[in-house]
Amino acid sequence: MHSSRRWLGLVFISIAVSLIIVDSTIVNVAIPSIVEDLGITSTQVQWVQESYTLVFASLLLVFGSLADRVGRRRLMLTGVVIFAAASVGAALAPTGDALILARLIQGIGGAMILPTTLSLINAGFRGRERGIAFAVWGSTIGGMAAVGPLLGGWLTTDFSWRWAFGINIPLGIVIVIGVLLTITESRDRGAGRVDYVGGMLSFVTFGALVFGLIEGRTLGWWSVDGDFTIGGWTWPWQVSPVPIAFGVAVVTAGAFITWCLRRERVGKPALITLGLFRIPTFRYGNIAALIVSLGEFGLILSLPLWLQFVLGLDALHTGFVLLALAVGSFVASGAAGASTGRVRAVSVVRIGIIAEIVGVVAVGLAIAPDAAWGWVLPGLFVYGFGVGLATAQLTGVILADVPVAQSGQGSGTQSTSRQVGAALGIAILGTVLFTSTAGVLTSALDARGLPANEVDQVVSTVVDSAGAAIEELAASSTTAALADDAKTAFSDGTRWSAFTAAGFLAVGLAATFAIPSRRHDDARVAAGETGSDIS
Template sequence: MHQRPAARRDTALWTLIIASAAGFMAALDNLVVTTALPSIREDLGGGLGDLEWTVSAYTLTFAVLLMLGAALGDRFGRRLLFTIGLCVFTAASAGAALAPGMEALIAARAVQGLGAAIMMPLTLTLLSAAVPPERRGVAFGVWGAVNGLAVAAGPLIGGTLTEHLSWQWIFWVNVPLGAVLVPLALLRLDESRGPFPRLDLPGTALVSTGLFGIVYGLIRGNGDGWTSAPVLGGLIGGTLLIAAFVGYETRAVNPMLPMRLFRGRAFSAVNAASLLMFVGMFGSIFLLSQFLQDVGGYSPMEAGVRMLPWTAMPMIAAPVAGALSDRFGGQPVVVTGLLFQATGLALLALVVSPDLSYPELIPSLVVSGLGMGFFFAPTAGLVMSSVRPEEQGIASGSNNALREVGGALGVATMSAVFSAQGGYTSARAFVDGLTPALWTGTAAVLLAAVAAALVPRHTGRVRDKDAPHQDPVTA
């Protein structure tokens, strides 16, 4: 029985509100922890490796389980799995706030990532099912704007809560939101299902354990020694498992990541660019937020405010990037954005010093922020237009997952460079480690620009007009 138009509009509005709020929570927890890291280290102890895991445990589980979460929703019911994911995320947030030590905090962050991986992709499929095609562009635009706001405000919200309450409140804030959203989801969302493919559990296990091994090896390398058995085992074993994952996915009937998509130059290039961009960007923000507090002497909230020229600039640059993409195509805009981002990181590497004043940082932060805005806005169109329409959902999920993997690898890789050359013992030691780490991030983003330059120039110019039918998870 079909709903009346008024009832459909009501359902669509509630779905938009619930999906946007849930997306805000999941996106916020990517960066909200960064400005709280010094306070967490002071309160719970632990070293650089423990701080890396508080970030990477979330991004890694989020990345490798995201496509499985979408498949579970299609198979067992999107409203049901969305609600389960929301409950898991909310409960894990409370667990993180109550964590008595670093091990418990890292475990809770991993469970948070599991909840986000189930919840986040279903926000989009629920929206697609509830909103008429002619209004999806507006609905997806609102969803994307709310998620962008969460990313931009993450360091500021984290710093403000840490300074005026305690670091635990960056996690407690999710609990009342989740407690409100769960009953709303059960009462206001319509149940829907998609195709019923077989779940790719072997593929999920291979990629999860492989990525864990690589990240573990990178994080423990400096502390345990790069030739130690656990580190070599993690790096070599993880690489072999990733190779086995690629081989298995090539032959699987229902692969979580269809390797055939990567035969297209456009799809391969834009995903390589996304992964490398997040390596440089995420690792740099992880270290810079600590530099502002440990070396600059700023409070957590002050550090969050001073990160805004970087994290909030995409809100200004994205509309400009969208207009330029419509006129010239997405590829040159993405390449320009990556060159801006690389220039910003290089400027940071050139100016950081123990006695650096904040005004000296502003130009590099603004240039980096412009780069992010020019990169994010057209990337969704490039991903979508690089595959057939029926493949856009899995293509979007793949791109989002690879970006999260890039974030985890960026934190691990740049922290390994940081701890090999410096440390927390003094301002001079911090800068000695930060400078080569920023150059590493610069190199990663320059490689991303090279990859993006391989995307055919015409990609995205035709199908960008079909935006209402696109899944903007990469926006």
């Protein structure tokens, strides 16, 4: 492929990544308007946000493998079309259930797009250019995670929440035209037939795992702690569906591994070649990616809630604050590209994670109920810079020694590791945020001498609304003091969520020291000699 055409193709690949990353963050800002317009219940609110992640994470591995067989460009374009069509359904949804269905279909399209963008880069670039391409890809993810709330805030405030989904349609058209004009199709012609049984086992495994991680805090980790209703059917047992989901995930994961090993022994293609995990960079890189992803969602999860419900910023202003993260990430893309071939990729990953830790801790220290929003900007910038460095270079490390013919499988595997880590991070950090908030607020209200039933009512109202009820408490002179207690409690919860995220990032940093970092390997990668010795 001509060099200029290849780099132009990278632009459209990056726009495709932006499409799914922006959509996954833009909804958080639009949710209040959706609730007001459609009158959806709290359970529907949760599924509007989480149905996308559930399907997305469950199908990444399946579509990463399928891309190697049917064509990486073809599958990515199919995903873009499905994603755009589902966005039309979401933008026109008349009810909450219709919106949830559209989000589920969006998850299918997104799962087709993400691993194929990676495998197209892995197949289309070599040596130092590959490192630069991965840097652009990773910085796009980090930047768009922050631009999403900004874009969502603007569209929701000045137009309608429906445009938060409608914006995907013109972007989808641009991507389809651009990819057809600039990117050449690639596939592994000797990959054989698709492993449908492995695909089903993979879908059930990750679907059950992500469901359990997301729903544990709401439904209860062991005993039922809330109603679980699908259509007209309600969960009838005292045992929560969450441990059952985890049990299903364990059983099907074992069956999946057994199935793949059996197919490999008889010479048949499996959904994923488990031999890839014999590659040290792939094995330890995936472990590090999963752990780092646990921490990288600390700020994106809790900070927008704190900015809006404690400091009183509107959706658009919140988006502008989070723009500091995007700026840091895009600055990192230049630094990452310049360092390719000069600094070891693993070293760049470690520098990036250290910057993330420093940024998260700085933001946590700046959080207070009476804080000025400007104090969080430096920490957000440093955090974004770290995300831009670590995300791209870690991806490059993971895929550096993966044969091009198996790049779809490798891309799908590392994307799945990240998504499972993100789901686990959302579950844990959400639990830290709301549990800490509830504990601090309960203590404060008890100190005021409020009756136990009133304490429970106020605490549940604040926590169940994710902080939105603080404004209602502040609006009344009789509950203004309670609103101050709630702001303090929510600030404490946000701070502890940030510090917990920093802790996970520190563990991820430690995990990177298991990744081989030898100069002759870095020289091979810089020269484009990747995967040649892996059978």
